[in-house]
Amino acid sequence: MAFGKDNMFNLEKSMTEWRRGMKSAGIKSAALEELENHFREDIERQITAEVTMEQSFVIAVQRLGNPVAVQNEFAKAASLKRSRLQRWKEPFLKFVGIPLADPLVFTVAAQESLQLGGKEALSFHHDFIGTEHVLLGLLELETGVVRGVLQRLGVNPKTVRNEIEKVVGPGATPRPTNELPYTPRVKKALEIAGSEARALKQTQVGAEHIFLGLLREGGGVAAMVLKTLGVNVQTTREEILRELNRKQNSA
């Protein structure tokens, strides 16, 4: 019986398959190169008169272990690297003289509006707190600066709610949880709120900064609705400063 070429074990073809398998398990190319060199050496050294290349390939695969389990271990090593970098970051920035941003705290009003935002999400039966819920929370707060600012900009809080309800519908079933997560856009907006507060040399993030954060974030439902109603960043910022001055003078 003659052996056709198709019946022969093709190492390079199998290696290509093997690499594909390792990559799909998430193994990065730097680690893969090292593993491949190990793998090839293991195969080469096993081959004898009794052991074929194909058999040694199979044994080498077994010895190397489950690629996903191996990748999990690599991932642990990589996360150690990240946490080490994090540990060095602060002292390094201090050393080169880059000032560290102080962690900012929210004013009581800001905290209350965020809580109201959470309630809005629940009443929409949503399982997340989005920019639209945070915006509604800001408008619900009777004592806040935001309501006054919006009114001076000629926008009725009721209209904002109507516009939001046009864009997002309620969820099908009430969510049992009270601990809803913020969407990435809200997190981004809160970060911007922090830098707005810092820019104004404030030590606390107020509801008005969150409002600016929502507006400047730009891509969320809140920003879309506010833009539709003709609210823009520059005039809002000016109006906020005016409103704060007014409050200070009357106090």
Place this chain on the structure above:
Amino acid sequence: MIEKELIAASTEPLVLSLLAKGESYGYELIQEVKRLSGEKVEWTDGMLYPVLHRMEEEGWIKARWVEGDNGRKRKYYSIKKDGQKALQAKREQWTLVSSVLNGLWKGQHV
């Protein structure tokens, strides 16, 4: 066969001890441990490499690529000063545990 947990716990001291004797690479380290343990300590080959990378991150060992005569590239690892210190600390711990066990088992027949 040695239990999985014990294998895992002994990997770092084994690797550090071997590298303290001189530069080596993954495949060779595995063969050496197999030989020294009379084939009783068997690593899952792939699992050694993440350990090596982690120890490199810790600053215990360093790596360099070396190309052999046959064109095969190998990543050689060698021990650093911090690795020597880590090895010393591990050695004290292992010696203590083993001497306690030996003391308890002296004269006993298992």
